[in-house]
Amino acid sequence: MNKVTELIDKLALEHSLTVDEYKTLIELRTPETSEYLKQKAVEARQNVYGNKVFIRGLIEISNICKNDCFYCGIRKSNGLCDRYRISANEIVECCKEGYDLGFRTFVLQGGEDAHFSDDILCGIIRKIKTECSGCAVTLSLGERSKESYQRLFDAGADRYLLRHETATESHYQKLHPDNLSFANRMECLQNLKEIGYQVGCGFMVGSPFQTVDDLARDLKFIEDFSPDMCGIGPFIPHKDTPFADYPAGSAELTCFLLSVIRLIKPNILLPATTALGSINADGRENGIKSGANVIMPNLSPNTVRKKYMLYNNKLSDGDESAQNLINLKQKMLNIGYEIVTDRGDIIK
Numbered sequence: 001m002n003k004v005t006e007l008i009d010k011l012a013l014e015h016s017l018t019v020d021e022y023k024t025l026i027e028l029r030t031p032e033t034s035e036y037l038k039q040k041a042v043e044a045r046q047n048v049y050g051n052k053v054f055i056r057g058l059i060e061i062s063n064i065c066k067n068d069c070f071y072c073g074i075r076k077s078n079g080l081c082d083r084y085r086i087s088a089n090e091i092v093e094c095c096k097e098g099y100d101l102g103f104r105t106f107v108l109q110g111g112e113d114a115h116f117s118d119d120i121l122c123g124i125i126r127k128i129k130t131e132c133s134g135c136a137v138t139l140s141l142g143e144r145s146k147e148s149y150q151r152l153f154d155a156g157a158d159r160y161l162l163r164h165e166t167a168t169e170s171h172y173q174k175l176h177p178d179n180l181s182f183a184n185r186m187e188c189l190q191n192l193k194e195i196g197y198q199v200g201c202g203f204m205v206g207s208p209f210q211t212v213d214d215l216a217r218d219l220k221f222i223e224d225f226s227p228d229m230c231g232i233g234p235f236i237p238h239k240d241t242p243f244a245d246y247p248a249g250s251a252e253l254t255c256f257l258l259s260v261i262r263l264i265k266p267n268i269l270l271p272a273t274t275a276l277g278s279i280n281a282d283g284r285e286n287g288i289k290s291g292a293n294v295i296m297p298n299l300s301p302n303t304v305r306k307k308y309m310l311y312n313n314k315l316s317d318g319d320e321s322a323q324n325l326i327n328l329k330q331k332m333l334n335i336g337y338e339i340v341t342d343r344g345d346i347i348k
């Protein structure tokens, strides 16, 4: 047996490798070992979730952001970004429409927009919870104080997505301006966990300056932090950002890492992300076939979808659209998976 298959077997059994072993796994991968890894990942997911795929209705509530992350198309300094914010009523209406389509989880994602105070958000969360009975609310609104996270949780929010972006502090600094710190990001993630949220972290694959060591540390971080969810997708340049001329990350490596993460934590909720679907026509299906079990179709009002441009050519129509769920269901059936109407909580 070669070194890589040995490591894959070890990971499948023990759900843990050293940072050096993760590095070896990535560096020495071949199409054959990737195929083996994928089989193991699919088996692990099958044992916990069967062939079910969970869906989340994604509502992009605002592209106004006080931050200036170098990779992101809605960064504050991008004067070419056409800014918008949707109203509380519109957000609730989107959820109701999604509920009728079969969604039982709504993800409110947005830039760090000061308009969305705790009071405003708590009102929105309560309204969604009463209007859409039995649904889960996920927030993805960046860094906030522990008190704020607590208030939103008390209002009924169930889950929070906050990508760690990279588990290497020096790399974090290369992706963000000085006022954003790795320490604060880590503290936010810790706070969310302590409060009792189901927490998601995640990172971009192939972000500028990323090394294999960085990726190995991302995997170790996931092992140690043990998130309920993990969003990973390829970095894709946005033309009006400082990283406009950096190459995109690869779909192949993203899928490989999805399989590794599945083996690190067999019950993790792992989305085949929009970024993965955006760089490759069959990206989403390949993500699911590699061990992902969540898809997040876009449920934002049609008028704003093109404005939430985190990177060039971000998908928001076709199969990405919540309204085309029927097509997505068929595509999943074609590869042996079933999209279900379910909150899709983590099975512990």
Ligand code: 5AD
Pocket: 071, 072, 073, 163, 165, 202, 203, 204, 233, 234, 235, 236, 237, 238, 275, 310, 311
């Ligand atoms: N390419 C890929 N992903 C991106 N994100 C932001 N900008 C880009 C980009 N250019 C991801 C970040 C962020 C999430 C909302 O979107 O990881 O956390």
